[in-house]
Amino acid sequence: xxxxxxxxxxxxxxxxxxxxxxxxxxxxxxxxxxxxxxxxxxxxxxxxxxxxxxxxxxxxxxxxxxxxxxxxxxxxxxxxxxxxxxxxxxxxxxxxxxxxxxxxxxxxxxxxxxxxxxxxxxxxxxxxxxxxxxxxxxxxxxxxxxxxxxxxxxxxxxxxxxxxxxxxxxxxxxxxxxxxxxxxxxxxxxxxxxxxxxxxxxxxxxxxxxxxxxxxxxxxxxxxxxxxxxxxxxxxxxxxxxxxxxxxxxxxxxxxxxxxxxxxxxxxxxxxxxxxxxxxxxxxxxxxxxxxxxxxxxxxxxxxxxxxxxxxxxxxxxxxxxxxxxxxxxxxxxxxxxxxxxxxxxx
Amino acid sequence: xxxxxxxxxxxxxxxxxxxxxxxxxxxxxxxxxxxxxxxxxxxxxxxxxxxxxxxxxxxxxxxxxxxxxxxxxxxxxxxxxxxxxxxxxxxxxxxxxxxxxxxxxxxxxxxxxxxxxxxxxxxxxxxxxxxxxxxxxxxxxxxxxxxxxxxxxxxxxxxxxxxxxxxxxxxxxxxxx
Numbered sequence: 001x002x003x004x005x006x007x008x009x010x011x012x013x014x015x016x017x018x019x020x021x022x023x024x025x026x027x028x029x030x031x032x033x034x035x036x037x038x039x040x041x042x043x044x045x046x047x048x049x050x051x052x053x054x055x056x057x058x059x060x061x062x063x064x065x066x067x068x069x070x071x072x073x074x075x076x077x078x079x080x081x082x083x084x085x086x087x088x089x090x091x092x093x094x095x096x097x098x099x100x101x102x103x104x105x106x107x108x109x110x111x112x113x114x115x116x117x118x119x120x121x122x123x124x125x126x127x128x129x130x131x132x133x134x135x136x137x138x139x140x141x142x143x144x145x146x147x148x149x150x151x152x153x154x155x156x157x158x159x160x161x162x163x164x165x166x167x168x169x170x171x172x173x174x175x176x177x178x179x180x181x182x183x184x185x186x187x188x189x190x191x192x193x194x195x196x197x198x199x200x201x202x203x204x205x206x207x208x209x210x211x212x213x214x215x216x217x218x219x220x221x222x223x224x225x226x227x228x229x230x231x232x233x234x235x236x237x238x239x240x241x242x243x244x245x246x247x248x249x250x251x252x253x254x255x256x257x258x259x260x261x262x263x264x265x266x267x268x269x270x271x272x273x274x275x276x277x278x279x280x281x282x283x284x285x286x287x288x289x290x291x292x293x294x295x296x297x298x299x300x301x302x303x304x305x306x307x308x309x310x311x312x313x314x315x316x317x318x319x320x321x322x323x324x325x326x327x328x329x330x331x332x333x334x335x336x337x338x339x340x341x342x343x344x345x346x347x
Numbered sequence: 348x349x350x351x352x353x354x355x356x357x358x359x360x361x362x363x364x365x366x367x368x369x370x371x372x373x374x375x376x377x378x379x380x381x382x383x384x385x386x387x388x389x390x391x392x393x394x395x396x397x398x399x400x401x402x403x404x405x406x407x408x409x410x411x412x413x414x415x416x417x418x419x420x421x422x423x424x425x426x427x428x429x430x431x432x433x434x435x436x437x438x439x440x441x442x443x444x445x446x447x448x449x450x451x452x453x454x455x456x457x458x459x460x461x462x463x464x465x466x467x468x469x470x471x472x473x474x475x476x477x478x479x480x481x482x483x484x485x486x487x488x489x490x491x492x493x494x495x496x497x498x499x500x501x502x503x504x505x506x507x508x509x510x511x512x513x514x515x516x517x518x519x520x521x522x523x524x
Contacts, residue, residue, distance in 0.1 A: 004506055004509075004510060005478075007513075008462075008474070008478045008506070008509065009478045009481075011458065011459055011462055012384070012459050012462065012463075012474070012475070012478045012479050013455075013459070013479075014455040014456040014458070014459045015380050015383055015384055015456070015459055015460075015475065015479045016380065016479055017456075076389070076390050076393065077390055077393035077394050077397060078390075078394045078397075079394070079397050080393075255398050255401065255402075256398060257394060257397075258390075258391055258394045258431070259390040259391070259393070259394060261390060283434065
């Protein structure tokens with residue numbers, strides 16, 4: 001008579017059947033060799049890049065080989081999705097003088113104050129033209145604010161504060177763009193490791209500050225900014241196909257990425273989703289939805305869990321903690337993007 | 348499909364002779380099975396396996412005894428899978444309307460994963476290490492960083508839960524009738 005142990009071994013056996021095939025292994029090794037031949041880097045760097053590509057191929061292949069008919073042509077892991085997006089991005093035409101982006105920016109604040117709990121959602125549509133180093137223009141009509149019903153005083157106060165963030169705007173490119181504001185696009189390398197190094201250096205050396213200075217970063221924060229900056233560059237940067245490919249490869253080499261599979265963005269377009277960890281200790285993450293046909297970023301969402309009730313040991317406790325209002329989600333939906341010859345032109 | 352005899356491979360290798368691709372292949376194999384058992388999600392398991400393989404290749408040089416590779420891989424794979432399970436749990440709590448995690452596989456795989464569905468992550472890990480990787484109590488204890496007695500308890504509770512689920516499934520058609 002079969003024991004429960006035997007029965008369990010038999011029932012869980014399908015988990016053992018996830019071996020890469022010989023063909024997949026050969027493809028995997030060929031990818032690694034190709035990368036080795038293409039790059040001239042110190043041994044340590046080569047190993048890391050080779051393995052990233054090799055693992056992506058192996059895992060993508062392994063999943064495609066699952067019995068039951070997974071789509072072999074469509075990568076399913078986060079790294080496979082990003083590698084595929086890199087390949088598609090590399091095929092795109094050269095950029096014009098400006099990158100045009102029409103986008104919907106939506107923010108969700110959580111309010112926990114005076115015994116009330118609810119959300120304030122505010123959003124604004126804008127048109128942006130960016131050239132080198134994010135020089136350009138933003139035009140945005142007045143946005144909207146929505147309060148959870150029934151709106152108490154705390155929600156109304158939070159909504160009042162949000163009002164200033166969705167005012168009508170017409171001026172220089174509004175977003176900067178943060179720590180990579182003064183990076184010349186022509187200097188961005190088409191090698192993912194060199195690109196990551198340049199972005200991290202730009203973030204750390206403080207060239208983006210109004211006055212010269214070298215900001216201090218908590219451990220891991222500058223690395224998270226590299227991830228965020230790569231997504232911003234892919235969305236808003238007027239870049240070459242090679243630079244876009246390198247940015248996707250850079251994201252593919254970040255640890256902790258996870259696949260969201262086939263997803264729809266806020267306006268119903270289908271794409272493939274990837275979540276990238278930001279402040280891992282707090283659980284922040286950046287979710288991208290990519291058009292697999294063009295490599296365009298359809299939507300990016302930063303999800304921020306509630307502030308922890310207990311701060312890490314040694315962290316000074318602010319006077320009001322946890323805060324009564326915090327940003328829970330920031331989403332940018334890229335409604336229309338393309339290359340144009342002049343400010344004011346639309347694709 | 349070729350199944351690699353890793354025990355033979357390791358025994359035949361001189362210390363320090365493992366190549367990057369041998370380490371990466373073994374890491375992916377160990378981590379994907381473990382993560383799939385713990386997480387029940389093929390795509391999440393692939394991502395965990397990717398991270399484990401990168402860690403493994405970067406740090407394999409510091410492993411003084413290549414014969415200990417498997418034990419080390421089991422330990423880092425279990426840790427990565429449990430960490431992802433905690434993150435996934437927090438995400439489910441924090442999100443009001445999020446993405447459903449994609450699940451994948453054929454009927455047999457779906458059935459296997461359904462068997463573990465609903466169990467605590469450490470029980471799932473223990474059952475996977477025993478019945479998928481065929482590890483003894485001491486090796487499971489090493490991977491889970493607990494005492495062998497705790498492993499026996501985890502396995503016992505896991506088996507009880509699975510038995511109850513199987514008995515329920517067996518009874519269901521009669522109840523429906």
